Amino acid sequence: MTVLDRHDLASSADYTELRHQRNTVAAVALVNGDVTSNLTRTQGGVSARVWHGGAWGFASAADDSDATVARTVRAATDNARWLGTRAGRSLGALPSRPASGAVNRFGTARPRWTRAQAVAFLRELDEHVASRYPQVTARTIALQALDMDKVLRTSDGADSDSLIPRSILVVALTVVRGGEPVRLVEVHGGFGQLEDTFDDPRALDGAIGEQVAHLERKAAGVHAQAGQHDLILDASLAGILAHEAIGHTTEADLVLGGSVAGDRVGQQVASELVSLTDFAHTALGQQCPVPVHVDDEGVEARDVPIIERGVLRGFMHSKETALRFDVPPTGNARAFQFSDEPLVRMRNTSFLPGTSTLADMIGSVERGYYLMRPSNGQADATSEFMFGVTLGYEIVDGKLGAAIKDTTISGVAFDMLRTVSMVSDEMQWECGGMCGKKQPIPVGMGGPAIKCRATLGGR
Amino acid sequence: MAALDCGGIAQRAIDALLEAGADQAQVLVTEARNEELNAEWNEPSLLRSTLEGQLSLVALVDGKKGVLSSNETTPDGVARAAKEAVALASGSRPDPANAIAEVQAPASFESGPLEPALDGMHDRLVELLRHRDLHHPRTTMRSVVVDFTRRERVLLNSAGVDLRSNVGAYTFVATFSARRGADTSSFNYTVARSKDLERPVASLGSFERLLRESAAQLDPRKPPEKFVGDLVVTPDCLGSFLGAITGYLRDEALISGTSVFADRLGALVTHPSLTVRSAPRAEAMAAPCYFTGDGHLTEDTTVIEDGLLRHFLLTQYGANKTGHARAPTDGDAWVVDPGDTPLDALIGGVERGVLICRFSGGRPSPSGDFSGIAKNSFLIEGGKVGPALSETMVSGNLVQLFERVAGISRERVDFGDALLPWVRLPGVTIS
Numbered sequence: 001m002t003v004l005d006r007h008d009l010a011s012s013a014d015y016t017e018l019r020h021q022r023n024t025v026a027a028v029a030l031v032n033g034d035v036t037s038n039l040t041r042t043q044g045g046v047s048a049r050v051w052h053g054g055a056w057g058f059a060s061a062a063d064d065s066d067a068t069v070a071r072t073v074r075a076a077t078d079n080a081r082w083l084g085t086r087a088g089r090s091l092g093a094l095p096s097r098p099a100s101g102a103v104n105r106f107g108t109a110r111p112r113w114t115r116a117q118a119v120a121f122l123r124e125l126d127e128h129v130a131s132r133y134p135q136v137t138a139r140t141i142a143l144q145a146l147d148m149d150k151v152l153r154t155s156d157g158a159d160s161d162s163l164i165p166r167s168i169l170v171v172a173l174t175v176v177r178g179g180e181p182v183r184l185v186e187v188h189g190g191f192g193q194l195e196d197t198f199d200d201p202r203a204l205d206g207a208i209g210e211q212v213a214h215l216e217r218k219a220a221g222v223h224a225q226a227g228q229h230d231l232i233l234d235a236s237l238a239g240i241l242a243h244e245a246i247g248h249t250t251e252a253d254l255v256l257g258g259s260v261a262g263d264r265v266g267q268q269v270a271s272e273l274v275s276l277t278d279f280a281h282t283a284l285g286q287q288c289p290v291p292v293h294v295d296d297e298g299v300e301a302r303d304v305p306i307i308e309r310g311v312l313r314g315f316m317h318s319k320e321t322a323l324r325f326d327v328p329p330t331g332n333a334r335a336f337q338f339s340d341e342p343l344v345r346m347r348n349t350s351f352l353p354g355t356s357t358l359a360d361m362i363g364s365v366e367r368g369y370y371l372m373r374p375s376n377g378q379a380d381a382t383s384e385f386m387f388g389v390t391l392g393y394e395i396v397d398g399k400l401g402a403a404i405k406d407t408t409i410s411g412v413a414f415d416m417l418r419t420v421s422m423v424s425d426e427m428q429w430e431c432g433g434m435c436g437k438k439q440p441i442p443v444g445m446g447g448p449a450i451k452c453r454a455t456l457g458g459r
Numbered sequence: 460m461a462a463l464d465c466g467g468i469a470q471r472a473i474d475a476l477l478e479a480g481a482d483q484a485q486v487l488v489t490e491a492r493n494e495e496l497n498a499e500w501n502e503p504s505l506l507r508s509t510l511e512g513q514l515s516l517v518a519l520v521d522g523k524k525g526v527l528s529s530n531e532t533t534p535d536g537v538a539r540a541a542k543e544a545v546a547l548a549s550g551s552r553p554d555p556a557n558a559i560a561e562v563q564a565p566a567s568f569e570s571g572p573l574e575p576a577l578d579g580m581h582d583r584l585v586e587l588l589r590h591r592d593l594h595h596p597r598t599t600m601r602s603v604v605v606d607f608t609r610r611e612r613v614l615l616n617s618a619g620v621d622l623r624s625n626v627g628a629y630t631f632v633a634t635f636s637a638r639r640g641a642d643t644s645s646f647n648y649t650v651a652r653s654k655d656l657e658r659p660v661a662s663l664g665s666f667e668r669l670l671r672e673s674a675a676q677l678d679p680r681k682p683p684e685k686f687v688g689d690l691v692v693t694p695d696c697l698g699s700f701l702g703a704i705t706g707y708l709r710d711e712a713l714i715s716g717t718s719v720f721a722d723r724l725g726a727l728v729t730h731p732s733l734t735v736r737s738a739p740r741a742e743a744m745a746a747p748c749y750f751t752g753d754g755h756l757t758e759d760t761t762v763i764e765d766g767l768l769r770h771f772l773l774t775q776y777g778a779n780k781t782g783h784a785r786a787p788t789d790g791d792a793w794v795v796d797p798g799d800t801p802l803d804a805l806i807g808g809v810e811r812g813v814l815i816c817r818f819s820g821g822r823p824s825p826s827g828d829f830s831g832i833a834k835n836s837f838l839i840e841g842g843k844v845g846p847a848l849s850e851t852m853v854s855g856n857l858v859q860l861f862e863r864v865a866g867i868s869r870e871r872v873d874f875g876d877a878l879l880p881w882v883r884l885p886g887v888t889i890s
């Protein structure tokens with residue numbers, strides 16, 4: 001029994017949810033061999049959210065005593081009443097699809113690493129880079145682990161207990177060419193706690209060697225030519241396209257805010273080669289990087305097919321947006337900290353694989369670019385997207401040419417996706433970044449390699 | 460909900476850290492009270508109340524450093540956190556640059572409202588939504604947040620530092636786009652801060668100008684062709700460019716040796732017309748910052764003066780590591796000195812270019828190369844602001860752009876956490 005079980009959520013409010021959550025972050029960073037960051041951060045507490053009279057009230061507190069929980073529920077109820085009285089909205093009852101008795105904890109069964117073990121892992125990796133690649137002038141190597149541990153009860157009968165961990169290793173290497181620093185960052189890992197994600201630092205030797213080789217070619221590389229080009233987006237980069245270009249545009253709260261996707265359900269918005277789904281926890285028989293079985297409104301999470309063979313099918317929903325669209329909630333309401341309210345968020349958004357091979361796709365391009373690694377990205381209500389590209393190569397007559405310097409890709413998703421002419425048969429998941437939308441949150445992003453036409457920044 | 464005894468918790472944490480084996484200890488205890496009114500889709504939607512304590516413990520053991528941050532502020536929570544911080548330090552590596560702040564005279568500060576005026580917040584929120592109804596009916600407020608935050612901070616260390624502040628302020632955030640039939644404009648957002656609720660939200664920062672421009676962006680055009688022209692960077696966009704440039708002055712870039720400004724202290728790094736200050740205590744700042752995160756009193760600091768680089772933005776660790784001076788600021792609260800050119804004349808001098816209101820792009824490279832989309836932006840031709848732009852990529856090198864500043868406006872926008880003018884930067888590839 002948790003502290004939440006001792007509180008009766010049946011009240012005079014229309015709907016109440018109560019969440020007990022603890023996020024734990026462990027972060028260690030080495031810069032050129034020195035430990036520049038060595039921290040653990042825990043944020044835990046209880047929050048309540050109440051829906052009454054068409055308005056939400058939310059309150060949170062950092063301890064979990066019975067008195068605090070009761071006070072927090074009362075404060076959230078008071079807030080909902082205070083605003084509901086003034087807002088004068090009447091939207092009806094929230095839809096309900098509660099998950100009951102759900103336990104989804106993905107913690108390691110192995111002994112936990114001490115901090116000294118984490119530092120030793122990074123030092124071995126760093127010393128390998130320093131000794132094997134003296135041409136690398138600056139090294140930042142960092143481990144970042146996040147555990148999101150939640151217990152949830154709702155007045156419509158949901159109860160859920162989950163632990164979703166993520167661990168990533170960031171390797172940022174710099175060389176200097178002609179007095180100019182050139183950097184390439186690679187991110188390893190994803191789902192799982194450190195002990196289940198990383199083992200032997202030497203297992204990364206091959207990946208580090210490839211990173212240095214790419215970096216040296218990038219240092220000798222050229223600026224991309226600014227303008228529209230034929231592009232092959234590597235599978236490791238297709239996920240951010242799924243996330244930024246389509247994902248955000250089809251979050252129901254953004255649709256209500258005016259997203260162009262709102263008018264296009266049932267329409268052909270992409271090539272027939274394009275299918276895209278926001279997976280809840282399992283895709284093509286494999287567990288996703290951010291497995292969400294129950295969302296933070298207690299809704300049993302289901303996959304959301306967004307584009308099927310080029311046709312826009314639907315949106316991602318919370319309970320409130322589902323009420324407004326008169327559809328069932330999809331389990332996309334997620335909160336980052338205990339003190340955050342759930343928002344409509346993606347979970348694991350991915351293009352589905354096709355039938356081409358990457359080699360054939362590159363071979364089909366007369367003049368264009370092969371883009372391999374993304375950095376940050378952003379979406380828009382117009383479906384115009386952009387994301388940074390930190391590694392890519394020219395393609396000339398179907399063969400890879402010179403590496404290119406950092407650039408940015410952009411396009412209008414519902415135009416650009418019509419240009420997709422090949423999709424590879426292999427897909428890849430990425431889970432290294434945070435999606436930002438009032439709150440940050442880890443998301444999975446996946447896809448196969450894609451041939452399309454879009455705009456690159458450059459000279 | 461009960462307020463925390465931040466000073467008592469901080470002292471207990473120092474004692475616990477030393478007892479657990481720390482040679483030196485530093486503690487920051489923060490209590491944040493937050494009342495946040497939200498509107499979604501043009502209607503009030505959520506009232507959110509949070510009260511949270513936060514401990515940040517630094518332990519130094521044999522020159523090794525561990526940092527433990529937690530929101531458990533009970534005596535047991537503090538004791539556990541202290542032991543954990545010492546364990547973290549013990550598992551690390553020694554570095555002679557690790558240090559806590561040197562002793563300074565105790566100081567205590569207070570600023571702004573310490574309690575929220577909830578009815579007043581609601582009135583200002585509703586007033587903004589009505590303002591939209593009346594004056595910007597095509598614009599949908601995707602979200603509006605009217606926030607009150609009071610943050611009490613106490614920083615103590617084993618060398619005798621005792622710094623305290625209690626600062627309250629209001630923050631206003633709006634995200635919006637315009638809609639006409641099936642046409643949608645790019646979303647835009649703006650943020651302003653204030654010590655009070657005396658003025659309508661629409662009159663703060665860039666709110667009114669950006670709401671007005673939102674509907675004007677319903678009929679955007681692609682740029683006519685690829686060309687090299689001028690950017691007139693609005694105050695809304697200048698902050699993101701400054702953030703990128705000043706990143707080269709911070710710990711990671713300088714410690715790793717990748718900063719393009721590493722050996723440029725005292726040298727001309729931008730056009731001489733540019734003066735950039737970090738002013739955490741300036742009157743313009745709604746929520747002043749009185750001491751840095753690593754335990755030093757702040758000072759308003761001129762970072763670039765007439766184009767000359769006067770100060771890196773190093774923490775104490777970064778300063779010890781590089782041999783340069785520590786910055787008496789966390790490196791925010793930006794104030795850029797005004798120029799002597801009226802805004803109309805600044806734009807009037809541009810033969811061909813872009814009035815860039817928001818930059819959405821990849822992170823600039825260590826050498827300053829950047830590319831990204833000019834969002835919510837307008838074409839400038841023959842000195843006049845023309846149609847809104849879509850699918851417009853701007854590319855160049857930030858370091859070189861700021862060497863070529865061709866004008867700074869007399870007018871500035873006061874955001875409550877920054878005070879910034881319009882800046883004209885020639886030589887950008889626009890495609």
